[in-house]
Amino acid sequence: MGKGTKKLWIFFIAILLGGLPAEAQKKKKSGSRVPEQPKLVVGIVVDQMRYDYLYRYWDKYSNEGFKRLLREGFNFRDNHYNYVPTYTGPGHASIYTGTTPAFHGIVGNDWYNRETGRNTYCAEDKSVKTVGSSSKAGEMSPVNMIASTITDELKLATNQKSKVIGLSLKDRGSILPAGHAANAAYWYDGSNGSMISSTYYMQDLPEWVKAFNKRNLADQYLSQPWTTLRPLEQYTASTADDQPFEGTFAGEQKPVFPHNIPAYRGKTFDMLRAIPAGNTYTKEFAVEAIKAESMGKGAVTDFLAVSFSTTDYVGHQFGPNSIEVEDTYLRLDQDLADFLKFIDGHLGKENVLVFLTSDHGGAHNPTYLQQLRIPAGTTNNIVMADTLEKRLNQKFGKADWVSKFMNQQVYLNHNVIESKKVNLIEVQEEVARIMMRLPGVARVFTADNLLRSNWTAGLGMMVEKGFMYARSGDVMVVLQPGWYDNYGRAVVKGTSHGSSYGYDTHVPLLWYGWQIPAGETTVRTHITDIAPSLAAWLRIQEPNGTMGRSLVEYVRK
Incomplete structure (x- = not known):
C-alpha cells in the first residue's frame, strides 16, 4: 500500500471512529463560524x-x-x-x-x-x-x-x-x-x-x-x-x-x-x-x-x-x-x-x-x-455686509446685490445679477477683492474657483469639502487664526467655533x-x-x- 493510499485510509477510519482529526476540525469550525459582532x-x-x-x-x-x-x-x-x-x-x-x-x-x-x-x-x-x-x-x-x-x-x-x-x-x-x-x-x-x-x-x-x-x-x-x-x-x-x-x-x-x-x-x-x-x-x-x-x-x-x-x-x-x-x-x-x-x-x-x-x-x-498678547480679534458680519453692499453699488450700480451673509459666506442675489445682465463670476471676484481688504480676513474663495479646482490638501481642500453649490454661498471667507464674529457686541463673551x-x-x-x-x-x-x-x-x-x-x-x- 502506498503512503498516499495509507493516509487516505487513516482519514476515513478516523471519521468512522471519532470524526475529523483535531486540525481538520479546527479548520472546518473557523471556516464556517459566523463572524463575531458586538451586541x-x-x-x-x-x-x-x-x-x-x-x-x-x-x-x-x-x-x-x-x-x-x-x-x-x-x-x-x-x-x-x-x-x-x-x-x-x-x-x-x-x-x-x-x-x-x-x-x-x-x-x-x-x-x-x-x-x-x-x-x-x-x-x-x-x-x-x-x-x-x-x-x-x-x-x-x-x-x-x-x-x-x-x-x-x-x-x-x-x-x-x-x-x-x-x-x-x-x-x-x-x-x-x-x-x-x-x-x-x-x-x-x-x-x-x-x-x-x-x-x-x-x-x-x-x-x-x-x-x-x-x-x-x-x-x-x-x-x-x-x-x-x-x-x-x-x-x-x-x-x-x-x-x-x-x-x-x-x-x-x-x-x-x-x-x-x-x-x-x-x-x-x-x-x-x-x-x-x-x-x-x-x-x-x-x-x-x-x-x-x-x-x-x-x-x-x-x-x-x-x-x-x-x-x-x-x-x-x-x-x-x-x-x-x-x-x-x-x-x-x-x-x-x-x-x-x-x-x-x-x-x-x-x-x-x-x-x-x-x-x-x-x-x-x-x-x-x-490680554496675553497673543494675536486675536473679532469681525462684525453686519459691518462687513454693509461695506460689501456699498462697494458693490459703487462698482455695478445701486441694487440688492447681496441676499445673505452668514456662516462667513456671501450669498449673492442671482435674480438681480441676471436682470442687470452682469456676469456672476465677475461679481464673485469683485466680492472676493472687497472682502480680502477687510480686517481679520485671511483668504477668500469664490464658488467658481471651488468648482474649477481640486485641492488635495491644505485650506483649499477644507473649504472645498465643506462647499455644496446648491446650499453654500458664492464667496467663502476665511478669517485669520484667533478671529471670529462678535455678532455686534462690544465685548465678546464666551467662545465660538467654525474655523479650519x-x-x-x-x-x-x-x-x-x-x-x-x-x-x-x-x-x-x-x-x-x-x-x-x-x-x-x-x-x-x-x-x-x-x-x-x-x-x-x-x-x-
Missing part, C-alpha cells in the same frame, strides 16, 4: 469638546470616566475635521456618514435657501408634527441630509432587525446620527421639560418615554443652584471666577459661583441645556433607552447614538478657560463613569463597542488672548469595549474615518458617500 454600538459625541480637555483636567478626573476610556481603550491622538465650517450639524452628519458637507449636504446649522428666500435649518421638516408636546419643536427629521449613515447601513445589513435610536438635548444631535431609517430619535423640548420626537418616527411616544418624562427630572435639576463639584480654589486649570469675557444667565449680575439657577430659570425648562445637569439628564435617558428597548439583547447588533450637548452651551457662554467649563467636564466625567458601569452590569464591556468624539472644538476668547484651525478641528477619538485593546497612536486621522471603521468592524457596507478610511488596522489585539 451594541454606542456612539458618544461630546459637543464642543476640544482634544486638550482629555488632559487639561486630568488630575481631577475620576478613574472610571475619561481615564477609563483612555486606560482600557484606544486613543487616536491626532484626529481632526477635514473641512470647514466646523459646526454642530455638519459635525454630527460627518461622523455618521463618513463624508463631508459637500456630499451629505449639511453645510451648516442653517443655510440660506435661494428658492424660498429664507434660512433653512439643518433638521427642519414642516411635513411632520411634534410627538410629545404641543410646541413646534418636533417638526424635525433627517430629510435634509442626502447621504446614508452608518446607522442606516446597519439597518439595511440586518434587514431592519437592528434597533437604532438617537438621543440628545439638541434635535440635530439626535436626528442626524440616527439616520433616515432609525427606529426613533428623541430630543429635549424646553417648553415642557420633556423628551420628544416627531411623526417621522412614530405617532405616539413609547410608554417608557412617557414614564421617563413623568419623573420630572428637568424640574428637579433646575430647582437646585449650580455649585462647584470641588472647592473653588481647586479649579487651577481655569482663570479666576468673574472674568469680563464670561457671559451671565439672564438676570444674573456676575458670572460667578454659585449660580442661582432657580432664580434665573424663568417659566420654561430651557435652562437645563446650559447647566451640567443637562448631561446627567441625557445619561439617564440613555440608560433608560437601553433597558426599555432591550438594546443589545437580540440576535443582531443594535446602535445607540448619544450626544451630550450641555458642554457646547456652557462653552459658548463662559469660554474654554472658565471654571464653569472645567466643572462641567468634571461632572460629565462622573456621568460617563456611571454609564460605563451600567454597561458593565447590563451587557458586559466585552459585548459593547463604544466610540467617543466631538462635533467640533472651540476657540479661546479673543479678549483673553489679547486646530482649536476647532482637533477633537478626541476614543474606542472602547468589544475587541478594542489598550493603546494609542499619533497617526493623523479624520472624523470621516469613524463610519468606515464601524463598517469594517461590523462587516457591513460603509455609508454611500463615505470618503474616509477604516482604522481597524491600527486597533488590533
